Amino acid sequence: MSDLQSVLVVGTGLIGTSVALALREHDVDVLLADRDARAVRLACEMGAGSPWRPGEHAEPVDLAVIAVPPHFVAEQLKSLQERGAARHYTDVASVKALPITQAGRLGCDLTCFVAGHPLAGRERSGPTAATADLFLGRPWAYCPTEETSPDAVETLLGLIKLCGGEPVRVGAEEHDRAVAVVSHAPHVTAAAVAARLAEASDTALGLAGQGVRDVTRIAAGDPVLWTGILSGNALPVAEVLEAVAADLTAAAAALRRSAAQAAEAGGAAVSDGSEAPSDAATAGEELAARGVPPAMSWVTSLLKRGVAGTGRIPGKHGGPARAYAVVQVIIGDRPGELARLFHVAEEAGVNIEDVRLEHAPGLPLGAAELSVQPQAAAALTEALRAHGWHVPA
Amino acid sequence: MSDLQSVLVVGTGLIGTSVALALREHDVDVLLADRDARAVRLACEMGAGSPWRPGEHAEPVDLAVIAVPPHFVAEQLKSLQERGAARHYTDVASVKALPITQAGRLGCDLTCFVAGHPLAGRERSGPTAATADLFLGRPWAYCPTEETSPDAVETLLGLIKLCGGEPVRVGAEEHDRAVAVVSHAPHVTAAAVAARLAEASDTALGLAGQGVRDVTRIAAGDPVLWTGILSGNALPVAEVLEAVAADLTAAAAALRRSAAQAAEAGGAAVSDGSEAPSDAATAGEELAARGVPPAMSWVTSLLKRGVAGTGRIPGKHGGPARAYAVVQVIIGDRPGELARLFHVAEEAGVNIEDVRLEHAPGLPLGAAELSVQPQAAAALTEALRAHGWHVPA
Structure with a gap:
């Protein structure tokens, strides 16, 4: 060195x-x-x-x-x-x-x-x-x-x-392909989803939840700065965007086929919801039992590829993604509320690995989702309840 | 009632x-x-x-x-x-x-x-x-x-x-179009981005940051449950996905044109980076000054639509999105660290509106981003520093 x-x-x-x-x-x-x-x-x-x-x-x-x-x-x-x-x-x-x-x-x-x-x-x-x-x-x-x-x-x-x-x-080329996948193309895709919000009705925006907030957060970045970055990695980013667009186009086509199949079936639900499900039901049977047309299987396979992809993102400390237990607790919007909550966790000897706050629109109440080691979840839940917090079962 | x-x-x-x-x-x-x-x-x-x-x-x-x-x-x-x-x-x-x-x-x-x-x-x-x-x-x-x-x-x-x-x-149709935009299509799009991670190299995954984590988080949801939901809203979701795919396809085409234009220009940088920028420079001039080919202007306009869309998402308590000040503080990965931090905020009379933890991979250190009312940022920063926290300027 x-x-x-x-x-x-x-x-x-x-x-x-x-x-x-x-x-x-x-x-x-x-x-x-x-x-x-x-x-x-x-x-x-x-x-x-x-x-x-x-x-x-x-x-x-x-x-x-x-x-x-x-x-x-x-x-x-x-x-x-x-x-x-x-x-x-x-x-x-x-x-x-x-x-x-x-x-x-x-x-x-x-x-x-x-x-x-x-x-x-x-x-x-x-x-x-x-x-x-x-x-x-x-x-x-x-x-x-x-x-x-x-x-x-x-x-x-x-x-x-x-x-x-x-x-x-x-290698330089491998680097550029890598950041195209994990940074540049996700940025453009987030912008394309957010662009739909720019056109949407106030009603639609009023129904927005945490999911679309997460998906579009990075789309708030500086367009000029990002144009420069994307321009410098044009071909690798174009390739990833084309693959994403192809999947979305195919998903849209499968959805249209599915709508046509449902119309042919007369829009009738296929199965009796009051029957007990077979324990041996496969995902496909489960879908058919729900009256979902066969064309949807392509969409299911895309969603499964998505689940596999999220599972490959390394977790905290660079290792493989760890499965934390999530303890949800209802909190008020008063100064000191979170301090008291973390203090209770500390007294119980529990380290909070991650925290996500979700505020309920229109009310001074929200939910805190606390990620902890699985073996610590019970102790944290008990401690929070003992101090009067509402922890849903 | x-x-x-x-x-x-x-x-x-x-x-x-x-x-x-x-x-x-x-x-x-x-x-x-x-x-x-x-x-x-x-x-x-x-x-x-x-x-x-x-x-x-x-x-x-x-x-x-x-x-x-x-x-x-x-x-x-x-x-x-x-x-x-x-x-x-x-x-x-x-x-x-x-x-x-x-x-x-x-x-x-x-x-x-x-x-x-x-x-x-x-x-x-x-x-x-x-x-x-x-x-x-x-x-x-x-x-x-x-x-x-x-x-x-x-x-x-x-x-x-x-x-x-x-x-x-x-109305039922308006509802379905709304949730297609703010929930169903973002879910499928997140899956399509996450699907790229399933194919990517370990090197690429090793370079993943917070952005791609946020974009793909909801893609971890149950594929069978979501297939049922998407199937029940097939045409509105298909329309939104087609619009997203069209934007991404056009972005990819603009990137390919941009690469061709850069190659025609001999790959030379256009401007001297040592010159002072003109205060009157428009975004377009700024981009040209960076040697960014003209075909990129389409990408810039998509990114700007994305910024406009994120700005329409209602903020906490259902009102228009509030601009909070973000105070970043470096924290260690020890039990009680966050409790002490929130306790200091409480003593300073500052209500923390939102918190985002980002752990540094490989080290027991991370950054907490604390969102507070803009007028409270200085007091919080001072209080944290007085208690020995590192708050970057």
């Missing part, structure tokens, strides 16, 4: 300033540059480093971190290399093939450059949103090419370590 | 048993029926009422609540009416045109039936997940037809009031 002593950060937005703050906590010398002088001044005031004045710094720094939008990375790299600004270079853009390809075309020295991408962000942007903790425990992808020198990789690994990130070595 | 004294609940799942529990809190006589005798026994043990024995109950009850899957509602209504079981009837299915149409075809008496749909649910199902609080402050859609008698509507409004719901009068 190389001993990082001096770093130049070019671009003092959220990510660049956060890198600088993390390095300052380890007493690394940090120089800061941005096309916006105010952003540099703000970052300096936050203790992220001191302004870079190219003429005054004859010695190259150990590493330059290029923290500018994807389409600017290669030009910056070229310009910095021409000045001999650093011994090694990296970037933090959320796409990786584009800057590497452009850098090659511009004739940059690719032996001392390793493309990188810390998987961290916040809904706020700019230097004032920066924090030294931003990368703690987060994956930090890095993409050496055949030309990259081992020294350059060692230097970047030193940076990731000082920032508290978890290095993930991955 | 009619004075509800006796109610028959047919179907003692989550919704039916919750209705029964709410009615029992107001001392309404409740009779329970289900094709599954065990479900009735469980509901009775929970205090939801007593078993319905058709031969023994000569007098019709005030209201029968048909809480069975959509495709069974009409048959149940027919059968109950033939027995003279109740003076008025309603159902709770999540689609409304299907049961009304089927009931008409079966020759049911539609003067004494009002279709209904409480917008409430939980991730757990069955009678043991039921709670009298389930409908508190939630919308409860009801769909009278031209045939419906005013008495039947009054009776249903009495039920909704006793359950604590908020009645929303809406």
Whole structure:
């Protein structure tokens, strides 16, 4: 691991300033540059480093971190290399093939450059949103090419370590396909669902629950910023969107076939709901028993693929998704209500792994869903009830 | 408002048993029926009422609540009416045109039936997940037809009031279009995004963040249950899915055109990142300055429609979405950490409106995002810092 002593950060937005703050906590010398002088001044005031004045710094720094939008990375790299600004270079853009390809075309020295991408962000942007903790425990992808020198990789690994990130070595194309699936295409899809809400009736919005809120939350992100990101990963994102669109088109076709089949059957329910179900009923039989037309089986298979997909998302602490028990409790909308609730959990020796609040529209009441280790659920339920909380059975 | 004294609940799942529990809190006589005798026994043990024995109950009850899957509602209504079981009837299915149409075809008496749909649910199902609080402050859609008698509507409004719901009068077709937009189509879309995760590499899953988790959360729901719901609302859901698919297909085409335009431009970045931005720059100029090809403007417009759609979702307490300030604080994964945090907020007189926990994978540290009234953010930040919490600037 190389001993990082001096770093130049070019671009003092959220990510660049956060890198600088993390390095300052380890007493690394940090120089800061941005096309916006105010952003540099703000970052300096936050203790992220001191302004870079190219003429005054004859010695190259150990590493330059290029923290500018994807389409600017290669030009910056070229310009910095021409000045001999650093011994090694990296970037933090959320796409990786584009800057590497452009850098090659511009004739940059690719032996001392390793493309990188810390998987961290916040809904706020700019230097004032920066924090030294931003990368703690987060994956930090890095993409050496055949030309990259081992020294350059060692230097970047030193940076990731000082920032508290978890290095993930991955090829640039594989990286871009991966973020297309887990970030870029979901963002566009959320926007397409949210776009339906823009056209919908007030009545429809009045019936909105937690589900559609979750599905569309990320669609509130900055359209200009996201256009830049998507543009830099255009083909991998297009492929995923086409696959999603194909599934939705096929689902719509199956639903229309199903409606036609139901109309042919005269709209009659097929089965007598008063009969006891057979314990041996398969899902298909169960559906037929509910009068669901056969064309719906395609939709069922899509929903099953969806369940399989959600099951693959890693859980807390990066391991496989853990099955927590969820304890629901009804809470009032008064100051201190949650404090008392967590205090009771603490006294019972129960660690709350996650919490989700759902407020009941129109009333000062809501439900808190507390995720805990399965073996702790009974103790928490008992403790909450003993203190007068309503925990539904 | 009619004075509800006796109610028959047919179907003692989550919704039916919750209705029964709410009615029992107001001392309404409740009779329970289900094709599954065990479900009735469980509901009775929970205090939801007593078993319905058709031969023994000569007098019709005030209201029968048909809480069975959509495709069974009409048959149940027919059968109950033939027995003279109740003076008025309603159902709770999540689609409304299907049961009304089927009931008409079966020759049911539609003067004494009002279709209904409480917008409430939980991730757990069955009678043991039921709670009298389930409908508190939630919308409860009801769909009278031209045939419906005013008495039947009054009776249903009495039920909704006793359950604590908020009645929303809406036509059956409008209801079905509304839930297609805010619930059914988002569910299928979430499944289509999650289906991509089922095919993705382990590397891709390792780079998953909070965004894709939110988008796909509801896709973990029971495929068989959801197939029944979607089948009962096939055409409205198909229409919304086709609109989503059309947007995604167009977005993919724009991305492919954008990639072609970038290739024609030789992959060169268009602008010098070291220049200061013009304050007067429009979004389009900003994008061009980033070297983003013109074909991306279609994607930007979709993202903007998405932002507009998310802005229409009503916020807490049913009003327009309120803009809370978000205070982020770094927390450790120890018992009592959140209790202490909420305790500090309480002492500072700050009510935490919402909380989102994000755990850092691989480390016992995470970020809590606390939503508070904007004027309370400074006080909360100060109080947390005074007690040693790390609150990023």
